[in-house]
Amino acid sequence: MTGPAATRDELSIVDALAQLSFLIHGTLERRASEHDLSIIQTRLLGVLRDRRPSMNELARLLGLDKSSVTGLVDRAERRGLVVRVPSTEDRRTVLVSLTDHGRSLVSQASAQFEADVSTLLDCLPPSDRDAIAGLVSRVLVAHAAARGVDLFATVGTQGSPTWP
Amino acid sequence: MTGPAATRDELSIVDALAQLSFLIHGTLERRASEHDLSIIQTRLLGVLRDRRPSMNELARLLGLDKSSVTGLVDRAERRGLVVRVPSTEDRRTVLVSLTDHGRSLVSQASAQFEADVSTLLDCLPPSDRDAIAGLVSRVLVAHAAARGVDLFATVGTQGSPTWP
């Protein structure tokens, strides 16, 4: 209905992107678990790389209920990956900050994951890789624009990626 | 290290694919939850569309421990989405089969998800969509071949996609 069926050696665009997504998601899951991290724990550490948000802001950034974030941060704090710091401005507020250990862990996991994705693309010549990057960027920019977001304004000041 | 940094309006190939993966994964999650399905429940129903596997085979297909599959199938059966059928060949074996309700649910969720991904690509002209499909297919085929799998031999007889 939505497009041509797959031929002998090419998937439909929908199947191709769906399979690629599962492949990349699984790669991240595997790399994270080598450090005993789940995907959500990795995302938690990821968003803390260039932020020191309150529990409330964290809930919004991760798309979770605040009570879920309490448990998430509890477990990460118990492992020494993050610390809770009382805010000096509002005594109701708790800020969450990465420890050196947490930063080291997320840096390793990210670097390995990026290497995995790079390796996955080794079968393509550089010109084809650039072509994919350009086309996918257009899709992402259009999608972000459709919800009133500038994709490039959301990247942290140090340029850390927005995906983990 | 692994490639050029992102420029003003284009992401690096790794960032682009990682973000796209999270976007597509989130889309599937949202669509599934409209039918009160988790991603793993959707995958369960998906693999049953053209198979009637034993619990053991199901565990292998989903990459889960057999005890996890017991609970998964319990909950799906309680909702009337699947049924357990005793095997006539081996009285230890239990086969799992989709009910009409389960089939209807997974068909709706899949169709909506495919439409979502199609919509996401509306910003590209058909020639660019074909280009992405071709390039991504090459990546997936190369990856499958590297682990000794023929990507196109794994698709079910009715051609249902392998991703859900």
Add this chain to the structure above:
DNA sequence: TATTGTTATACTCTATAACTATA
């Protein structure tokens, strides 16, 4: 009164280990 965060509770998902029934 409104907001921030935690607690209590319940459910899904996952794995390991022990168990039952069958081969």
Add this chain to the structure above:
DNA sequence: TATAGTTATAGAGTATAACAATA
């Protein structure tokens, strides 16, 4: 003895509702 599946148990992750402390 080996295999198929379930049960017991433990823990992560999630949400809703009720709560305490602060604004």
